[in-house]
Amino acid sequence: MTKYYWLKLLGSIVLLTLLPLCWIVAELRSEGDRSVPAENGIVNLHDRDMTTSGAVRLNGEWLLYPGLPLTEADFSKADKSPLRQGVAVNVPDVWNGLPGLESGLGTATYRLRVHLPDDASGIYGIRTTNIRMASRIYVNGEEVGGSGRPGLDREGTLPGNTPNVGFFKLQGSEADIVIQVANYSYASGGIVYPIWFGTQEAIVSSRELGLFEYWLTAGGFLIPALFLLLFFRLRRREAPLLQLGGFCVCSLLFVLTHGEKAALALLQALNYESVLRVQLISSAFVYYFLARYIVQLYPKFGVRLLDRLVLIISCIITFAGLALPTAQFSRFEVLLLVCSLLSIAYVLYVLIRAVMTRRENTLALTASIQSVLIILLVYLLNGFGYLENQAILPFTIVVFSAAQAYQIVSRFAHLLGHAERMSERLLQHDEWKDEFMLSTSYEIREPLRSIANLAAAAEQQEAGGGGSERLTMITGIARRLSYLVDDMIDFSLLKSGEAEYKRRVVLLPPVVRSVLELYPPQALPGWEVEVLSPNPPPLLADERRVGQIIHSLVAYALQHAGGAAVRLAIQAEEDRVALIIAAPGIGSALSTEREEPEFYRADESATESAERVRLSVTRRLIELGGGEWRARGLESEEDEALSISWPIASSEAIAAAAGASEASGRTLPAFDGDYREELAASAAPEAPGGSGSVLIVDDDRLGSQVMRQLLGxxxxxxxxxxxxxxxxxxxxxxxxxxxxxxxxxxxxxxxxELVRLIREHAAISELPVLLLSEGRLPDETLAGFRAGANDILVKSYETSELRARVGTLLELRSSVRRLVRTETAFLQAQIKPHFLFNAINTIMAVCRLNPPQAEALLLELSRYLRASFDFGNLEQRVPLHNELELVRSYLAIESARFDDRLRVEIEVGSGEWIPVPPLSIQPLVENAVRHGIMRKPEGGKVRILIEPAASGWRVTVEDDGVGISSDRLSEIGESTGDSGGVGLANISRRLRLMYGEQLHIESWPGEGTRVSFNIPRESGA
Known part of the structure; x- marks a missing residue:
């Protein structure tokens, strides 16, 4: 890492120091080539090709004539008088100290004669950049330009020191240049910058290059200034942004009031004296803001004495620029030079210290140091007259601004990255906290529910003993803690934006009624409900959440009423329906909920904290549904009252709800207004009695034991x-x-997955399944019903809710059984007309030929009819020999019809007394005869086999008939047999209900069919 660091540092030195130094050296050497020194007011350009050499500087000795503005005509006369000889002075330079111009103020005329080649005729130009403070230029007696208006005194002079370009047509080989200059507004005067002379093309090119450098420098300060100041507006605590922005703004003002002086063109109303004042003040603050920026960026290396010194000098210069005349404050240039040298030295000191400590962005700091050094060097060389071309300045200024901008952006990128990482960590920790609180709440809630449920059960058992009061206390504490956990869960979901709110059309009166029915009559002393608006319109809200809100506020009202009367009123407003709860102390709910909820505070009890959390959750739920709550009173009462209102449902939503209700055959309950008698008559819900078998599949041993106790x-x-x-x-x-x-x-x-596997063998009406869910995810309920669950119970259940749901599902199972048995008996009683017609015709035919056989057939028909009309088939099981008797009667009649085409084989063994479902074998035999045997011309054999199996008995009915096709076999399970008959589906459904078994059908087209089912041994005992 160090190796690359030093390589980058070396590269920045080469790029930002050595290359600019090489340019400066080359520029110093080329200045001699671009200028021919004048001597005693004459410059000789005889040997210079003006078309190829470009513009030249007219430096050297000019003749100066102090006191009067002269023209070429005046010089023609003066040539004859030795009194009018001029004084040779160096140009560029100030004229201060010359005879008649000792103070720097006054009027004078400069003259220079340029000797050109003999063939130099053409259009030439002359370009000036800084002549203090007003000038007028003549060439060969023709006025070609100027700036301001020179005069003989202050009143007659209009300052206007701006760059100027003038063109003229040269006839001959000599150009006589006369420049009138007047200065009464600045401390120094004269031609202070070189004058350029050349062909039109050379002067235009020089002018355009100067403008490009000028506007590049201005843009180099304008863009960073806007960026930094706008950035500071967003980040006001970042003072370095303001300081660097101030540096760029002052530098921009300095540029606009120097060189081309674009400020005069941009602001037409601005006079030149104002430009001079802006020049001085902006120059001072350029160095002040630069020093302040670097020191605030690296405060560790600042020197307080130098800070104050730079500030004092800047304030002195500013005061002079604002209060003194321009001719006086311009004498503070020396002080400005001291301020600039001091500030730059201070900046270099701080930057070098920062680089030596190897701080972040060291390369940017190094670039800043090098650019500041180059700027200082260029200004010093220019001040001493050695370097007129300052084209390197825009580059170095842009490098400095870019380096500082990079430092700021890098700093903010680092801060932003740090803030993002901290934000991610905070969000992660917040998520972990919410997950912990949510999961902990769920874990706490189950034991609390178990305590409450067990205590409630024990309370009922010990109602006559002395422990009932203690158990009641335990139940109340556990339920209160359970409610707090519920509120914590709701608060967490509301905070994370995951709380469900399903809007639908809701009638408020029935919701109020359902909430109040949860309270025993003795808990509602003096309770009154009034409907102020008849038939209040329905709400557009979540019915469950509305009930939760009402329950919370009713509980709060009961707690603070102190046994006093509590009144409820329902009132329709403009576009809302309001529920008004009036009770002593109810108004405190508004003040309690305004604080941000915390789960613990040292200055309140656990009950007060839980109450505050619940009210906060209630408020959030009201706001979630677009509701409002506020303090108000009933029209007939003066007590404190709380009003909760919800938006009414739109006509479209009401129409859609009405259509859904009509389609489902349901109607919405009416609201009576006063139902205290109903509450008094109501009692705690009782679970249905009866018997049944329940299988509980739960890995929570405590939960299973509690459920066994509650359901036992x-x-x-x-x-x-x-x-x-x-x-x-x-x-x-x-x-x-x-x-x-x-x-x-x-x-x-x-x-x-278990529910899905159960549904593969038992329909939803044959074996009810109750699914226990935590209720954490919104899709759990939908997934449970899709899997085949009959009902879903959230684990935070009450005892009464569990018993009610279990009782409902057991009643469903019992009802399905009764329905199947009734269906079986009535279907059996439906004798097929064609079977009876065929049986009677067969007996009539046999009577003439064989009366004894006819008598036997009549006996079999009588037995068949008696069994068919026997409503004892409502029983779940009958002995096997009863079912076989019906089968034999049926086969005897069919055998008489088909003679030897129908052959029957029955093998029972010792199982004639085993219980079987009624009508479970005869329909199978009938299907085998009608659809298998009789469709073959030669007939076939039906074989009935009852044999022991591993788990009980196996009943098989097979034939060697035509068989069943694969397509028909896939549909046979859903078939109900022929019209009016007992189908295979009925038999299969009863087998699943009774034994968890179903029919097994095997068939081979052209060879036969086998239908079988198993009867468990326990059922046969």
């Missing part, structure tokens, strides 16, 4: 397992359960 009172047979694999195994081995409760998160196979 319902006279249920409960089995618990800790994994999905154990649950599947138990479902297969122990037969069907009436309900399966599955936790969403299980080790290994997830709860959703």
């Amino acid at each position: 009172e319902e006279r249920l047979a409960i089995k618990t397992v800790a994994s999905a694999e154990e649950g599947l195994s138990l479902l297969k081995e122990a037969g069907p359960f009436d309900l399966v409760i599955v936790d969403l998160v299980l080790p290994g196979m997830s709860g959703l």
